[in-house]
Amino acid sequence: MPAAILARLVLLEARRSALPWLAAASIGAALVLAAFLSSVALTEGRELRLAVIAALLRACAVFLVAAHVSASVQREIDDKGLEQMLSLPVPRALHYLGRLAGFAACGALLAAAFAAPLALWSAPGPLLLWTASLALECSLVAATALFFSMGLAQVVGAISATLALYALGRSMTAIQAIAAGPLADESLAGRLAARIVDVLAFILPRLDAVTRTDWLLYGLPRGADYAWGLAGLLAYAILVSAAGLFDFYRRST
Amino acid sequence: MKQGERPLGSVPRWLWIALALGLAAQLAVHEAAPASHGTDRDLPPAPRSEVLRLASLGEPQALARLLMLYLQAFDSGGENAVPYHRLDYERLVDWLGSIVALDPRSQYPLFCAARIYAENADPARMRRMLDFIYREYLADPNRRWPWLAHAALLAKHELKDLPLARRYAAAIDRHTTAADVPLWAKQMEIFILEDMGELEAERIMIGGLIESGKITDAAEARVLKQRLDELEQRVHGR
Numbered sequence: 001m002p003a004a005i006l007a008r009l010v011l012l013e014a015r016r017s018a019l020p021w022l023a024a025a026s027i028g029a030a031l032v033l034a035a036f037l038s039s040v041a042l043t044e045g046r047e048l049r050l051a052v053i054a055a056l057l058r059a060c061a062v063f064l065v066a067a068h069v070s071a072s073v074q075r076e077i078d079d080k081g082l083e084q085m086l087s088l089p090v091p092r093a094l095h096y097l098g099r100l101a102g103f104a105a106c107g108a109l110l111a112a113a114f115a116a117p118l119a120l121w122s123a124p125g126p127l128l129l130w131t132a133s134l135a136l137e138c139s140l141v142a143a144t145a146l147f148f149s150m151g152l153a154q155v156v157g158a159i160s161a162t163l164a165l166y167a168l169g170r171s172m173t174a175i176q177a178i179a180a181g182p183l184a185d186e187s188l189a190g191r192l193a194a195r196i197v198d199v200l201a202f203i204l205p206r207l208d209a210v211t212r213t214d215w216l217l218y219g220l221p222r223g224a225d226y227a228w229g230l231a232g233l234l235a236y237a238i239l240v241s242a243a244g245l246f247d248f249y250r251r252s253t
Numbered sequence: 254m255k256q257g258e259r260p261l262g263s264v265p266r267w268l269w270i271a272l273a274l275g276l277a278a279q280l281a282v283h284e285a286a287p288a289s290h291g292t293d294r295d296l297p298p299a300p301r302s303e304v305l306r307l308a309s310l311g312e313p314q315a316l317a318r319l320l321m322l323y324l325q326a327f328d329s330g331g332e333n334a335v336p337y338h339r340l341d342y343e344r345l346v347d348w349l350g351s352i353v354a355l356d357p358r359s360q361y362p363l364f365c366a367a368r369i370y371a372e373n374a375d376p377a378r379m380r381r382m383l384d385f386i387y388r389e390y391l392a393d394p395n396r397r398w399p400w401l402a403h404a405a406l407l408a409k410h411e412l413k414d415l416p417l418a419r420r421y422a423a424a425i426d427r428h429t430t431a432a433d434v435p436l437w438a439k440q441m442e443i444f445i446l447e448d449m450g451e452l453e454a455e456r457i458m459i460g461g462l463i464e465s466g467k468i469t470d471a472a473e474a475r476v477l478k479q480r481l482d483e484l485e486q487r488v489h490g491r
Contacts, residue, residue, distance in 0.1 A: 037322060043364045048318040055315035167310060174307035181303055208311035217314055218358050 002090045003098030010072070010102025011109075019068050019106070023113055026060035031117060047217050050121045054213045057114040058134060062166055065107045065138045066145045070158040072103075073149035096248050100146055100241060107138025118216065126215040129226060133211040136230055140205065140237045141166060147244035150251075168200070169207035176201050205236040296327060296340055299347035302354035309355065317356035321365065324348055337370060342378045345370060346385045353389055358396070363389060367400040371407055380417075383408060387421060394424075395431035402438050409445060419445045456484040 014020075030053045038049040076082050085095055115131035122130075144165055148158040178184070179194040210229040215221050221229075300308075309316035324345070327337075337345075349370075352362045363386060371382040383404045390401040401421050409418035422441035429439070446455040459481045463474065 037319070040322060040325070041318070042325065042361075042369075044318065044359065044361045047314075047359070048322075048361075051312070051315040051318055055312040058312075059310075170311035171307050174303065174309075178303045178307065183301075213312055213314045214356075214358070 002088075003094045003101060006095065006098030007102035007105060010099055011105055013072060014068060014102075014106045017068065017072075019064060019110075022064055023060075023110055026057060026064070027114065027117055030056040030060070046121050050118065050216050051213050053121075054118060054130070054216055057118075058137075058211055061107070061110050061114050061134060061138055062141050063163070064110060065103070065141045066159050066162040066166070068106065069103050069142050069145035070149045070155050070162070073146060074153070074155045074158070077153055092248055093245055096146075096245050097241070100143055100244075103142035103146060104139035107142050108135040111135035111138050122216045123219075126220055129220065130211060130215050133226075133230060133233075136233045136237075137207065137211050140233050140240070143237045143240045143244065147240050147247070150244060151247050165204070166207065169205045171208070172197075172201040172204050173206070173208050206232050296324075296344040296348060298344060299351045302351040305351055305355050313355045314359065317352050317359050318361060320348070320352050320355070321359075321361045324352075325365065338373045338375065338378065342370075342373075342381045346381060349385060350389075357393060360396075360400075363397055363400040367403040367407075371404060372411070376412055379407065379412060383412075383417070383421075387424065390424065391428065394428035395434075398425050398429045398431075398434055398438060401425055402441065405441055405445070409448070415445055415449045419449065452484055452488050456481065456488055459484065 033056065034049040034052040037052055038045040041048045076085075086092070111131055111134035114134065115127055118127055118130070141162060145158060145162040148161040149155075152158050152161065175197055179197045184190055184194060206229065209225070210233055212221065305316060305320070306313055327340075349362045349366055353359075366382055366386050366389075371379055371386065373379045373382065386397075386400050386404045390397045390404075394401075402425060405418045405421035405425070408414050408421060412418075419442055422445050425434075426439050426442055443455050443458050446452075446458065459477055463477055463481065
């Protein structure tokens, strides 16, 4: 099956790149930093270590996936590999989705590797949910990075756009809280800005609701909250993938 | 030598010299730079919890704990000559409040408030911190009662302010409903009343406690009954 072959090729490329070394370095750096910080903590040393490692590795996973996808796509465009692929009798959808599946699998493997050190301090149940959520989050980042890489055809531009969208998705609830808070500007411009923030929040993924560190610290989330969070990720991944495919079908080469 | 690399001899001599000079300059600047002296800087104003939540990028638990380390390092770090007992406690309380709001389930801020910042020789600063602990306790009594219990002890033994200690002890008794709260915490008010010489009030409290049926341990009930009898004698013997 061509899509499976493409996905396998993507995984093979990731294995032969610097990605595994960067992942190992991220884990090592997070462990060392957390060990240092927890050694100076007066209380909650385990919680501090867990929170710092989880937050750092989550950010590393997202950055590595975004950078890897963008660089990989750009290299394929530069090497005319994309043109060569398109000349094959394979539908564009299979080509796009096969690559996306490979990148998503890459993200899932990264999530599993990053969850492994957390098993030293976290209960298995919450950690399992956290890992599944991070895997899906990385898949969404891979889909977003693929969309921007194909559209912008620039590594820096694609990484920046992906990370900007991701950061907005993670901070939108906090921005909304500030916009609606007691110190918010009550003038027409202020109210208009609050409305714009609300509209933006509506079209962004709720990334603050998933892969939450408090699951690791304080126990399992409510089932419904977890399911809605993951459903939101999945829905957004479908949207971004459809948009990417739409753009890909319109490409002349 | 890796494939595709030219030998070291192919690097021009001036580049070797430039590299050595660069390294020497870095070491010299580092060595000659004046050591950073302690500054009398006080805490900057605390950011609002909403701003901190935005800055945390969805990781409030991690940021809350890192901010506690920042506060902790602020008074004891090599950069700052102002130890914590001379810090601006209004700002300190604002910082602690913002951190509590960032991760309400973390015990770190209240641990530091009760065990470090409240144990200040300056009564005004101590009162300010005890008041903060009391306010935060009311927001989540079942999780934060240990810190108010410690605050009650500080009010009693350090401030010698028995009415304040009684107020805190009474709050623990009234607002804490968790089953795992030890009876000594719930009965603190009784002992403070005795210290205040309020024997009649203490007698009524113990009587009420026994009547309420909250005391399920037979030994504890016996001790309380004994105490009640002693009080009866003392009150009537006045």
